[in-house]
Amino acid sequence: MWWHQHNLCFRNPLEEGYSSGDLEKKVATITETDESADSEGVIDSHKHREILSQRPSYRRILNELSSDVPGVPKIGEEKSEEGGSPPGITTMAVPTSIYQTSTGQYIAIAQGGAVQLSNPGSEGVQGLQALTMTNSGAPPPSAALVHYAAQAADGKQQFFVPGSQVVVQVATGDMPAYQIRAPATALPQGVVMAASPGSLHGPQQLAEEATRKRELRLMKNREAAKECRRRKKEYVKCLESRVAILEVQNKKLIEELETLKDIYSPKTD
């Protein structure tokens, strides 16, 4: 866990009864920053909006905090430090591309060319089914939805993914296998490419295009919300560790002050 990976293994302040909001105020107080925006209690919505709009993102705040505290990872850089996973936690390759087939299955192509399958019922990458890759085709750089699927001439199922590549089912049964191939021909017979916006006619195609755009936007926003929540949690953890560090520092300074007082104060005998 991040909390332990950076030698910041203090008692978790949240377990001592702090809410994350309390923590934020606590850090603001200790560091004398201007983060205690809602300390006044009730504020009108307009003011609240202003405050929110002036508030930097979690990524920025945490990166600023990280630059102050050595050893605290910056958001966006934490991937490499997760190299050694804690015992008991199964690691899995982060997929670089995720595609959805016409049957609703998800195909994730991980770095190194591993292909993973996920059924519609499973959630996200959980439940992804690792499959054997028989070649190491480089995955396309961006994630996108598969627009079409087809049955190849040999009866094997194919999924066409962006980047002019084809994921081909090369074995069926209990342990299906898939390959990433460059398509031999431009398109197999019977495959119809999704129409480009410029070639749309009729209200039905326009409606389909609008639906497709909406679903794409929802999917992206879904992922963005997940990422945002992950960053928020990381931000709270960062605040927790900062509180712990500052409390220790504060305690030391108080002790030091008491010691100096004892040394330099005139004896009153």
Added chain:
DNA sequence: AGTAAGGGGCGTCAACCTGA
């Protein structure tokens, strides 16, 4: 066992921000 309360996660919407 049944139930209410509380917490966490998720999807979605909307407002705002930012970079091209």
Added chain:
DNA sequence: TCAGGTTGACGCCCCTTACT
């Protein structure tokens, strides 16, 4: 200016815990 990213807010669902 606009498309895409970010994030607060809301409602929903599921799980856990305490209580009856």
